[in-house]
Amino acid sequence: MPELPEVETARRRAERALRGKRIAAATLAPDPIVCGGLRPARFAAALRGRLVVAVRRRGKHLWLELDRRPWPLFHFGMTGAFEIDRTGAPRPRFWKVEIATEDGTRLAMTDPRRLGRVRLQGRPEEEHPLASLGYDVLEGLPPARVLAGLLARRTGPVKAVLLDQSLFAGVGNWIADEALYQAAIDPRRPASSVVAPEVARLRARLHAIVRHAVAVGADDGRFPRTWLFHHRWGREAGARTARGERIVHLTIGGRTTAFVPSRQR
DNA sequence: CTCAGTGTTCAGTG
DNA sequence: TCACTGAACACTGA
Secondary structure, eight states: OOOOOHHHHHHHHHHHTTTTTBBBEEEOOOOOTTTOOOOOHHHHHHHHEEEEEEEETTTTEEEEEESSEEEEEOTTTTTOOEESSSSSSOOTTTTTEEETTTTOOOOEEEEETTOOOHHHHHHHOTTSSGOOOOOETOOOOOOHHHHOOOOOOOOOOOHHHHOOOTTTOOOOOOOHHHHHTTOOTTTSBGGOOHHHHHHHHHHHHHHHHHHHHTTTTTTTSSSSSGGGGGGOOOTTOBBBBBTTBEEEEEEEEEEEEOOTTTOOO
């Protein structure tokens, strides 16, 4: 479920497992789609013997900072995840990459749907592909007046603009819907029509949602019941929020969108 | 059997 | 160049 909170949670777990350790083996599943042109032999040779200095994240991208480049860079796509094992268990189903350290810790990236990506990053991380990412919603958004200036130049639906990673790195489908619900803004409205007080609300809710989701380890069972999140896909039953508000579904920017017309204007 | 899905990229259009 | 739209990608599970 990789939006920013899930990716940040994966980052913290991976860092706890790998930081300060030396890589004994790095294995790439023999699958050309996941990794582009990256070859298993090159991947293994580049990482073997390297020290893991840190695990870093920007938006939905993750990478291992090693004592020497290149560094492995991960994107989870729709269904990617990390699994960590210290017991010598078999590799998990749908594994694509495994990195083992000298003490027997193994980090696997799994990805059933194979829309995730792994690559080796030879240049400083600012250059590619992270250079095009906008503000990381957890690290901090710019002042509302700056965001208002950005939105003012966009005529597309505000929901679609929230999903634009070159503006809001880390926002995904559920966070965009949740923030618009909590800020009481109709997702179909042109971004340029969102006025200053609304931008301020949107900014505050985005930050609060992401911080809370990260604080509970992206465990959706611990999200507040008042959030749209828990209720938005209850379609057959006639979806309602915890407050009993009717939830409507439509497609915006190619993504299914849930919103509450009685609340979002 | 059909279809939706927590994401990105690219081609085509204006 | 930029902004926007829609399809493609690939596979699981409801």
